[in-house]
Amino acid sequence: MTDLPTSPLPSRRRRALVALRRWFDTASSDPAAELSDEIDWLRVLPFLALHLACLGVFWVGVSPVALAVAAGLYALRMFAITGFYHRYFSHKAFRTSRPVQFLFALIGATSVQRGPLWWAAHHRNHHRHSDTEADLHSPVTRSLGWAHMGWFLTPRGFATDWDAIRDLARYPELRWIDRFDTLIPIGLAVGLYALGAWLERSHPELGTDGPQMLVWGFFVSTVVLFHATVTINSLAHRYGSRRFPTRDNSRNNLWLALLTFGEGWHNNHHHYPGSARQGFYWWEVDLTYYGLRLLAMLGLIRDLKPVPANLRRGGRGGPP
Secondary structure, three states: OOOOOOOOHHHHHHHHHHHHHHOOOOOOOOHHHOOOOOOOOOOOHHHHHHHHHHHHHHHHOOOHHHHHHHHHHHHHHHHHHHHHHHHHHHOOOOEEOHHHHHHHHHHHHOOOOOOHHHHHHHHHHHHHOOOOOOOOOOOOOOOHHHHHOHHHHOHHHHOOOHHHHHHHHOOHHHHHHHHOOOHHHHHHHHHHHHHHHHHHHHOHHHOOOHHHHHHHHHHHHHHHHHHHHHHHHHHHHOOOEOOOOOOOOOOEOHHHHHHOOOOOEHHHHHHOOOOOOOOOOOOOOOHHHHHHHHHHHOOOEEOOOOOOHHHHOOOOOOOO
16 A cells, blocks of 8 residues: 655644744744744744834823833843843853842843843854854854844744753753743733823823833833844944954944943953953943942942953053
């Protein structure tokens, strides 16, 4: 007897169910697809919907309080990403307690930039392979659009290199945040809607409500935050000056540094990744570093790693 061909439908259905489960639980996996660089359209639907929801500004209107909440959440979450996801989890540029580590991991996860373990694993691999074929988001070997966002939407981009973060994976609370990274921003969205509804009842003179607070405080703030953050993957490897002759194409860019609280001093960072400070000189504005210094003064973090004096010398555009 001739064997009948196997229908592809069950396999496609299984992958679709896996993608749906992974909207909420990243432990659901499809190992066969993890190395693919094709955009996983089903899995990224919530991320695309996040962008489309920003159009809600045309229906909900705007108020000073909604704008203030959006700006405040941008600043708080940018600091959690740059100070903790990046300088702490990825580079161990300072030390802190386990509760503070958990708190800022939780705040960072509200940014819809996935969990701290995923983030640190990808960033550590970026430094190992920066601007080579093995760098998943290089605008040198791939397009600017791919480096900015395309890689983030693929199965390879979703995967976590656990070997790169063995030091962090021993914390069960961080693994929990990584596994349920979608539920955390959903909690923030619900909280913002409830805040707006309460303000509408108790302080109607503020001119806000639940839908308005949700759209501005969560959707708009989160989308702007995401695209500001990933300019460092894309624009900071194309546009700006090079003080140090690093083996990659990293650049220093004042405008990106202002937008991302200091991350735009990217050539400095690639020259010496272990420093808590990326603006090497006083005139290089680094808001994240100022925030870290404040937390150190309050006793919440300690042992901020400085830039060794010998590593600051020899670059273009700085003191000898």
